[in-house]
Amino acid sequence: MKIKLLSSIAILAISLFSFRADNPIRIVFFGDSITQAGVGPTGYITKMSSIIEKEGLANKYELIGAGIGGNKVYDLYLRHEEDVIAKKPSIVIIYIGINDVWHKTTSRTGTDADKFERFYNALIKRLQNTGAQVVICTPTVIGEKNDNTNENDGDLNFFSGMIRKIAENNKVKLIDLRKSFMDYEVKNNIENKASGVLTTDRVHLNEAGNQFLAETMWATIKNL
Amino acid sequence: MKIKLLSSIAILAISLFSFRADNPIRIVFFGDSITQAGVGPTGYITKMSSIIEKEGLANKYELIGAGIGGNKVYDLYLRHEEDVIAKKPSIVIIYIGINDVWHKTTSRTGTDADKFERFYNALIKRLQNTGAQVVICTPTVIGEKNDNTNENDGDLNFFSGMIRKIAENNKVKLIDLRKSFMDYEVKNNIENKASGVLTTDRVHLNEAGNQFLAETMWATIKNL
Amino acid sequence: MKIKLLSSIAILAISLFSFRADNPIRIVFFGDSITQAGVGPTGYITKMSSIIEKEGLANKYELIGAGIGGNKVYDLYLRHEEDVIAKKPSIVIIYIGINDVWHKTTSRTGTDADKFERFYNALIKRLQNTGAQVVICTPTVIGEKNDNTNENDGDLNFFSGMIRKIAENNKVKLIDLRKSFMDYEVKNNIENKASGVLTTDRVHLNEAGNQFLAETMWATIKNL
Amino acid sequence: MKIKLLSSIAILAISLFSFRADNPIRIVFFGDSITQAGVGPTGYITKMSSIIEKEGLANKYELIGAGIGGNKVYDLYLRHEEDVIAKKPSIVIIYIGINDVWHKTTSRTGTDADKFERFYNALIKRLQNTGAQVVICTPTVIGEKNDNTNENDGDLNFFSGMIRKIAENNKVKLIDLRKSFMDYEVKNNIENKASGVLTTDRVHLNEAGNQFLAETMWATIKNL
Numbered sequence: 001m002k003i004k005l006l007s008s009i010a011i012l013a014i015s016l017f018s019f020r021a022d023n024p025i026r027i028v029f030f031g032d033s034i035t036q037a038g039v040g041p042t043g044y045i046t047k048m049s050s051i052i053e054k055e056g057l058a059n060k061y062e063l064i065g066a067g068i069g070g071n072k073v074y075d076l077y078l079r080h081e082e083d084v085i086a087k088k089p090s091i092v093i094i095y096i097g098i099n100d101v102w103h104k105t106t107s108r109t110g111t112d113a114d115k116f117e118r119f120y121n122a123l124i125k126r127l128q129n130t131g132a133q134v135v136i137c138t139p140t141v142i143g144e145k146n147d148n149t150n151e152n153d154g155d156l157n158f159f160s161g162m163i164r165k166i167a168e169n170n171k172v173k174l175i176d177l178r179k180s181f182m183d184y185e186v187k188n189n190i191e192n193k194a195s196g197v198l199t200t201d202r203v204h205l206n207e208a209g210n211q212f213l214a215e216t217m218w219a220t221i222k223n224l
Numbered sequence: 225m226k227i228k229l230l231s232s233i234a235i236l237a238i239s240l241f242s243f244r245a246d247n248p249i250r251i252v253f254f255g256d257s258i259t260q261a262g263v264g265p266t267g268y269i270t271k272m273s274s275i276i277e278k279e280g281l282a283n284k285y286e287l288i289g290a291g292i293g294g295n296k297v298y299d300l301y302l303r304h305e306e307d308v309i310a311k312k313p314s315i316v317i318i319y320i321g322i323n324d325v326w327h328k329t330t331s332r333t334g335t336d337a338d339k340f341e342r343f344y345n346a347l348i349k350r351l352q353n354t355g356a357q358v359v360i361c362t363p364t365v366i367g368e369k370n371d372n373t374n375e376n377d378g379d380l381n382f383f384s385g386m387i388r389k390i391a392e393n394n395k396v397k398l399i400d401l402r403k404s405f406m407d408y409e410v411k412n413n414i415e416n417k418a419s420g421v422l423t424t425d426r427v428h429l430n431e432a433g434n435q436f437l438a439e440t441m442w443a444t445i446k447n448l
Numbered sequence: 449m450k451i452k453l454l455s456s457i458a459i460l461a462i463s464l465f466s467f468r469a470d471n472p473i474r475i476v477f478f479g480d481s482i483t484q485a486g487v488g489p490t491g492y493i494t495k496m497s498s499i500i501e502k503e504g505l506a507n508k509y510e511l512i513g514a515g516i517g518g519n520k521v522y523d524l525y526l527r528h529e530e531d532v533i534a535k536k537p538s539i540v541i542i543y544i545g546i547n548d549v550w551h552k553t554t555s556r557t558g559t560d561a562d563k564f565e566r567f568y569n570a571l572i573k574r575l576q577n578t579g580a581q582v583v584i585c586t587p588t589v590i591g592e593k594n595d596n597t598n599e600n601d602g603d604l605n606f607f608s609g610m611i612r613k614i615a616e617n618n619k620v621k622l623i624d625l626r627k628s629f630m631d632y633e634v635k636n637n638i639e640n641k642a643s644g645v646l647t648t649d650r651v652h653l654n655e656a657g658n659q660f661l662a663e664t665m666w667a668t669i670k671n672l
Numbered sequence: 673m674k675i676k677l678l679s680s681i682a683i684l685a686i687s688l689f690s691f692r693a694d695n696p697i698r699i700v701f702f703g704d705s706i707t708q709a710g711v712g713p714t715g716y717i718t719k720m721s722s723i724i725e726k727e728g729l730a731n732k733y734e735l736i737g738a739g740i741g742g743n744k745v746y747d748l749y750l751r752h753e754e755d756v757i758a759k760k761p762s763i764v765i766i767y768i769g770i771n772d773v774w775h776k777t778t779s780r781t782g783t784d785a786d787k788f789e790r791f792y793n794a795l796i797k798r799l800q801n802t803g804a805q806v807v808i809c810t811p812t813v814i815g816e817k818n819d820n821t822n823e824n825d826g827d828l829n830f831f832s833g834m835i836r837k838i839a840e841n842n843k844v845k846l847i848d849l850r851k852s853f854m855d856y857e858v859k860n861n862i863e864n865k866a867s868g869v870l871t872t873d874r875v876h877l878n879e880a881g882n883q884f885l886a887e888t889m890w891a892t893i894k895n896l
Contacts, residue, residue: 074746075787078794105556108776109784115747122750143378149385154367154377161373298522299563302570329780332552333560339523346526591826597833601826602815609821 024062027221028089030076031096034140034205034213035067042207047214048221055222064089072100072111073119080123085130091224092132093217094123095177097139097163098203101155117162124170133224134170138163138178140213143194143202146185150194150202173220180216248286251445252313254300255320258364258429258437259291266431271438272445279446288313296324296335297343304347309354315448316356317441318347319401321363321387322427325379341386348394357448358394362387362402364437367418367426370409374418374426397444404440472510475669476537478524479544482588482653482661483515490655495662496669503670512537520548520559521567528571533578539672540580541665542571543625545587545611546651549603565610572618581672582618586611586626588661591642591650594633598642598650621668628664696734699893700761702748703768706812706877706885707739714879719886720893727894736761744772744783745791752795757802763896764804765889766795767849769811769835770875773827789834796842805896806842810835810850812885815866815874818857822866822874845892852888 029035029045038045045065052061066083068075073096084092097116104110111119120136127134138160143150148157160178167174181198188197195202198209205213253259253269262269269289276285290307292299297320308316321340328334335343344360351358362384367374372381384402391398405422412421419426422433429437477483477493486493493513500509514531516523521544532540545564552558559567568584575582586608591598596605608626615622629646636645643650646657653661701707701717710717717737724733738755740747745768756764769788776782783791792808799806810832815822820829832850839846853870860869867874870881877885 070784074750074791077750078746078791103784104780107784108553108780108782109787110781112742112775112779112781115781119746119750147381148372148378149382151378151382153381154372154375154379157371157377158373158375294560298526298567301526302522302567327560328556331560332556332558332777333563334557336518336551336555336557339557343522343526595829596820596826597830599826599830601829602820602823603826605819605825606821606823 024060025091026062026064026087026089027091027093028064028066028084028087029093029095030080030084031067031094032071032099033067033069034098034203035065035095036069037204038067038210039065042210044205044210044213044217047211048218051214051218057222070099071096072103073097073116073123074111077119077123077126080126084127084132088130089132091135091221092127093135093137093175093221094120095137095139095175096120097159098142098156101139101152101159102142102203104155105152113158113162116159117166120163120166121170124166124172128170128172133173135173135175135220135224136163136167137175137217140177140181140205140209141185141199141203144185144189144197144199145192145194146182146189147192173224175217175220177213177216181212184212248284249315250286250288250311250313251315251317252288252290252308252311253317253319254304254308255291255318256295256323257291257293258322258427259289259319260293261428262291262434263289266434268429268434268437268441271434272442275438275442281446294323295320296327297321297340297347298335301343301347301350304350308351308356312354313356315359315445316351317359317361317399317445318344319361319363319399320344321383322366322380325363325376325383326366326427328379329376337382337386340383341390344387344390345394348390348396352394352396357397359397359399359444359448360387360391361399361441364401364405364429364433365409365423365427368409368413368421368423369416369418370406370413371416397448399441399444401437401440405436408436472508473539474510474512474535474537475539475541476512476514476532476535477541477543478528478532479515479542480519480547481515481517482546482651483513483543484517485652486515486658487513490658492653492658492661492665495658496666499662499666505670518547519544520551521545521564521571522559525567525571525574528574532575532580536578537580539583539669540575541583541585541623541669542568543585543587543623544568545607546590546604549587549600549607550590550651552603553600561606561610564607565614568611568614569618572614572620576618576620581621583621583623583668583672584611584615585623585665588625588629588653588657589633589647589651592633592637592645592647593640593642594630594637595640621672623665623668625661625664629660632660696732697763698734698736698759698761699763699765700736700738700756700759701765701767702752702756703739703766704743704771705739705741706770706875707737707767708741709876710739710882711737714882716877716882716885716889719883720890723886723890729894742771743768744775745769745788745795746783749791749795749798752798756799756804760802761804763807763893764799765807765809765847765893766792766799767809767811767847768792769831770814770828773811773824773831774814774875776827777824785830785834788831789838792835792838793842796838796844800842800844805845807845807847807892807896808835808839809847809889812849812853812877812881813857813871813875816857816861816869816871817864817866818854818861819864845896847889847892849885849888853884856884 037043045063049063052058064087076096100111100116124134139156142152142156200206261267269287273287276282288311300320324335324340348358366376366380424430485491493511497511500506512535524544548559548564572582587604590600590604648654709715717735721735724730736759748768772783772788796806811828814824814828872878
C-alpha cells in the first residue's frame with residue numbers, strides 16, 4: 001500500500017540539485033475501505049500521485065495509504081501506532097466516519113456520537129504528539145441523492161458537523177468532503193440517482209469519484 | 225374522542241334556518257399519537273374547532289379524532305372499518321408515517337418503503353369506496369433541527385416524497401406538513417434546537433405546534 | 449403456485465368410485481418465501497404431495513401454495529381475502545413469523561410483539577368466519593446453531609411462545625415447527641453449524657429441510 | 673471509587689506481624705455501569721469487601737473500582753492506561769460485554785464480533801505486559817427470563833462463547849458469570865420474570881444480584 005512517487009529520473013534530479021529530495025513530505029492517508037482502495041490502479045491516492053507528477057512535484061511528496069475496510073474511528077485508534085506513527089509521516093490525512101454512521105443501519109454497530117468525538121480527539125492528540133500535521137475530513141456520502149433523502153443523510157450531516165467542530169477545537173485543518181461532494185451532486189446528479197455518479201454502490205467511489213476526491217484533497221494538501 | 229362543534233345555540237339556529245345544520249361535514253382525522261392527543265384540550269383538532277368557530281362555521285363541520293399512539297400505516301388499515309368507515313365521514317384526513325420511520329431507530333420495527341406504499345394505496349381505495357373524500361399528509365418532524373441533521377431526516381424526507389407520489393397516483397389532495405413544518409423551522413428555529421419550538425420531545429407537538437398544525441390543515445380543509 | 453394432486457388417472461378413479469374425489473380437502477399454505485418456494489420442484493408442499501400420493505390419498509387432498517417472499521403477519525392480513533378466502537379452502541395452514549423477527553436485524557422493519565398478536569388474532573378470526581379450519585405454526589430457524597447462540601434466537605423463541613398462546617386462545621391446532629426443528633438440530637447438527645443442515649442460508653430450506661418440514665406438517669394435517 | 677480495606681486496626685496488625693500488609697494485593701475491577709455502581713453502598717465490590725473482611729483477609733486485599741457507564745470493550749482500551757495501568761494493580765478483573773451486545777438494540781451502536789475480539793486481545797496483552805494477572809468474565813444478563821426468550825440472549829450467548837475462547841487463547845482465568853447467572857435464574861426465577869430477581873431493570877443488579885456477583889467472583893479471586 002505504499003506508493004513512492006520518486007521515479008529514478010526524479011531521484012537523479014534530486015541528487016544533483018536538491019536537498020528536499022532526500023526528505024520528501026511523507027503523507028499517510030488514514031481511513032477505511034475507500035482509502036484501502038485508494039492505492040489501487042484507479043484509487044484516489046494513485047490519482048493524486050498523477051496530479052502531483054503532472055505538477056512536477058513528484059520528488060517532493062511521498063504518499064502512503066493506510067486504509068482498512070470497515071474501519072471506524074476507534075479502529076484507527078487501535079492501530080495508529082503501528083500503521084501511522086511507525087511510518088513517521090509529516091502529514092496525516094484522517095478520512096473516517098462513514099462506517100461509524102453506516103453500520104448503524106447495516107449491522108447495528110455504528111458509533112455513539114460522544115464516543116466518536118472522544119476517540120477522534122484522542123487520535124489527533126496522539127498523532128500531533130509525534131510532530132505530524134493532522135488534517136481531518138468530513139465523510140463523503142452514503143447514497144448520492146442530492147436532496148437529503150438518503151436514509152443516513154441526517155446522521156451523516158450530524159457527524160460532519162461534529163467533525164467540523166473537532167477540527168476547530170483541535171486547531172487542525174479541515175477538508176470538508178461532505179460539502180464538496182454534496183455540491184457536486186446538486187450540480188451533476190441531475191436524475192437524483194442513489195449511485196453511479198461518484199460511487200458504484202452509494203458509498204465506494206467509482207473512477208470519477210476517486211478523481212474528484214483526489215482533486216478536492218489535493219487543493220488543500222498542496223497549500224499545507 | 226369525538227368533538228361536536230354544534231353548541232346548543234348553533235343547533236337552535238340550524239333547526240330554524242338551515243338544512244345544512246342537520247348534515248354537517250363530518251371529518252375524521254385518522255392517525256397516530258399526535259392525532260390521539262389532537263382532541264385533548266390543546267390538541268390540533270380542538271384548535272381547529274376554535275378556528276372554525278371563530279370563522280362562524282361551527283354548524284358546518286363535525287370533527288372526529290381517530291388517532292392511536294404508535295400507529296403505523298398498517299395499523300390504520302387494520303382498524304379503518306371500525307374506526308373510520310363506521311363513522312360515515314365525508315372527509316378523511318390521513319396523517320401517518322412518523323412511526324413508520326421512527327420505529328426503525330427506536331425498536332427496529334419501522335415499515336418497509338414498498339409496504340408503506342402498498343398499505344397506503346389499499347387504505348385510500350377502501351375509504352374512497354365508501355364515497356369519502358380522502359386527504360393525505362406528509363409526516364411532520366422527528367427532531368426540529370432545520371438543516372437536515374436530525375437522525376431520521378433522510379428517511380423522513382424519503383417517505384414524504386413517497387406520500388406526495390401516492391397523493392398524485394390516487395388523485396387525492398395532499399397537505400404537505402413536512403414542507404410547512406420545515407419552512408417554519410428554518411424561519412423560527414434560530415438556535416437550531418432539536419425540540420421546543422413546535423414539539424415537546426422532537427416528535428409530539430407543543431401548543432404552538434398544535435396551533436400551527438391546525439392552521440396548516442385548515443387552510444386546505446376549508447377549501448375542499 | 450397451485451399443485452393439484454388429481455392426476456387424470458386419479459380423476460378417473462374418482463369419477464368411478466368415489467364421492468370424495470369431487471370434493472377434495474383443499475388446503476392453503478399461507479406464508480412467506482419458504483412457502484413461496486414450497487411449490488417449487490423440491491419445496492415442502494411438493495414434498496407433501498409425494499407423501500400423500502405414496503399413502504394413496506392423492507384424490508383426497510388439494511394443496512395450494514400462497515406464499516410471498518418477505519411477508520410478515522400484517523402482509524398476510526392485507527392479502528388474505530384475495531389469496532386465501534377467494535380460494536375457498538377447508539384448511540388454512542399459517543406459517544409466518546420469521547420475517548417479523550428477522551427484519552428487525554436486517555432492515556429495522558420487524559414487527560412489534562403486540563401488533564404481531566393483534567394482526568394474527570384478526571387474521572385467524574377472518575379465516576375462521578369463512579368456516580375454514582385454521583392451523584398455525586411456530587417459525588422454524590434464523591440460524592441453525594443448536595445452543596441458542598444464533599443472534600435472533602431470543603426473539604424467535606419469544607415469538608414462538610406468543611404463537612403457542614395465540615393457538616391456545618383461539619383454540620386452533622398448533623404445529624410447533626420451532627420445537628421440531630430445534631430438536632432436529634440438537635440431534636443432527638453435530639458441528640453446530642449456522643447453516644447447511646436444514647437450510648441453505650440459515651433461513652431458507654434445503655431439500656432435507658423441505659422434506660423434514662413436509663413430514664412434520666403432514667403428521668398433524670393427516671389427523672385433522 | 674477506591675475502597676481501601678485496611679482499617680486502622682488491620683494496619684496495626686500488619687505493622688506488627690506481617691510483611692504482607694505493606695503490600696496488599698491490589699485488584700482493579702474494569703468494566704461498565706455495573707462496576708461503576710459496584711463501589712456504591714450495595715455494589716458488588718463493596719459486598720466483596722465485606723466478604724473479605726469476614727474471612728479475616730482485609731489486610732491482604734485492596735479493591736479498586738474502574739467502571740464507567742455505557743462502556744464497551746473499546747472504551748476500556750481507550751482508558752486502560754490512565755484508569756488501570758496507572759494504578760499498578762496485581763490483578764485486573766475485566767467484566768465487559770453487556771453494552772457491546774445491548775447497544776445493538778438500543779442505539780444501533782453495538783460492537784462487531786471480530787472487533788470485540790480484537791480489542792479484547794489487545795487489551796489483555798497491554799495489561800499483561802505490566803505484569804498484572806488478568807481475569808476475564810462473561811457478561812451477566814440482558815433480561816432474566818431463563819428459557820432463552822430475552823431478545824438479546826442469542827447474541828449474549830454468542831459473545832460469551834467468544835470470551836471463553838479469548839480466555840483460552842490468552843491463557844487467562846475465566847469467571848463464567850453468564851453461566852452462573854443463568855443457572856441461578858433457572859433455579860430461582862420460578863415465574864420466569866424479565867427483571868426483579870437479580871436485576872432492577874433486566875441489566876443493572878439489585879442487592880441480591882450484587883451479592884451473588886460478589887460471591888461468584890470471590891470464589892475465583894481468592895484462589896488466584
